[in-house]
Amino acid sequence: MVIVNTFREERNHFILEFHYLLDLTHKNEMVFREALLSFVLITGSILIVFLVFGLTWRNLMEERRLSELKSDFINNMTHELKTPLSTITVAGRTLEKEQIFTDRNKVLETARLIGKQSVHLNQLINTILEVSFLEREEFELDRHKVVIDELLQQVVTSFLTSCDGCAEIKEDYSTNGMEASVDIVYFTTMISNLLSNAVKYCDGEPVITVKAAAAGNDIEITVADNGLGIPSEHIGHIFEKFYRVPHGNIHKTKGLGLGLYYVRRIAMAHGGDVTVTSKPGRGSTFKIKIPIQKTS
Ligand SMILES: Nc1ncnc2c1ncn2[C@@H]1O[C@H](COP(=O)(O)OP(=O)(O)OP(=O)(O)O)[C@@H](O)[C@H]1O
Numbered sequence: 001m002v003i004v005n006t007f008r009e010e011r012n013h014f015i016l017e018f019h020y021l022l023d024l025t026h027k028n029e030m031v032f033r034e035a036l037l038s039f040v041l042i043t044g045s046i047l048i049v050f051l052v053f054g055l056t057w058r059n060l061m062e063e064r065r066l067s068e069l070k071s072d073f074i075n076n077m078t079h080e081l082k083t084p085l086s087t088i089t090v091a092g093r094t095l096e097k098e099q100i101f102t103d104r105n106k107v108l109e110t111a112r113l114i115g116k117q118s119v120h121l122n123q124l125i126n127t128i129l130e131v132s133f134l135e136r137e138e139f140e141l142d143r144h145k146v147v148i149d150e151l152l153q154q155v156v157t158s159f160l161t162s163c164d165g166c167a168e169i170k171e172d173y174s175t176n177g178m179e180a181s182v183d184i185v186y187f188t189t190m191i192s193n194l195l196s197n198a199v200k201y202c203d204g205e206p207v208i209t210v211k212a213a214a215a216g217n218d219i220e221i222t223v224a225d226n227g228l229g230i231p232s233e234h235i236g237h238i239f240e241k242f243y244r245v246p247h248g249n250i251h252k253t254k255g256l257g258l259g260l261y262y263v264r265r266i267a268m269a270h271g272g273d274v275t276v277t278s279k280p281g282r283g284s285t286f287k288i289k290i291p292i293q294k295t296s
């Protein structure tokens with residue numbers, strides 16, 4: 001194809017002419033090239049349309065999933081808060097009845113129930129507040145050097161005390177006085193969350209193993225249980241905020257879907273991370289890595 005343009009002057013005007021010349025000796029080649037170009041353009045356009053459609057669809061599905069998670073969370077939270085509140089209300093009404101004062105044990109039992117449910121309510125509210133605090137920019141760790149196996153022993157002891165010896169916990173520390181710089185409060189809650197999950201997601205008698213060992217520049221803390229395990233299709237989501245694996249209507253498995261989100265957030269804030277391996281029906285193993293604090 002050749003384009004020729006000419007320019008000439010005629011009386012009181014100019015003439016500008018364009019000539020579009022087709023070289024028909026290469027006609028077949030040209031037709032093939034044009035067809036190929038059209039094919040590439042059409043295929044490209046179709047691919048782009050599919051790509052845009054696919055991305056929009058994926059975003060819509062993700063938004064829908066997140067909105068379902070949030071609405072599940074609100075349902076769970078309402079249920080979780082309502083349960084101790086109704087127990088406290090009923091216990092309060094019982095204490096208002098005069099005949100109860102003739103039975104000292106009943107009074108004590110009711111008062112204890114109110115105390116226990118208030119603590120539970122307080123813990124729930126704290127969890128929600130803490131998680132929302134973790135997302136603020138001003139969130140900072142208050143780090144202190146600690147001997148990691150000593151801190152783990154304390155966490156295990158206070159966990160067992162608070163749950164009235166609800167599990168058998170085996171401890172195996174080979175860190176021999178190794179130190180890490182951690183926020184004691186957040187670290188304690190992080191390990192307690194793993195312990196409470198190990199108890200909560202177990203059908204029989206919970207047997208938990210807590211280990212600490214050096215692994216390169218990290219301290220590796222392992223919490224392994226003999227619980228329900230986590231099906232593989234859910235394992236990639238369990239550290240997401242509000243995510244809960246459906247366990248049917250098992251009474252013990254109430255929760256807000258915040259515990260493991262908290263664990264990951266705190267492990268990462270310490271410069272580490274958390275991973276999990278699990279076999280449904282056999283148990284799960286959570287591994288937290290925290291950088292070792294070199295002693296000077
Ligand atoms: N040790 C475990 N064994 C089996 N499943 C577990 C274990 N730990 C967590 N899961 C699963 O992962 C989900 C998320 O756990 P996460 O601790 O974040 O939330 P939760 O326990 O449901 O609520 P909470 O906010 O009260 O901790 C749980 O719903 C549970 O299905």
Ligand SMILES: [Mg+2]
Pocket residue numbers: 193196197255258259260
């Ligand atoms: Mg939990």
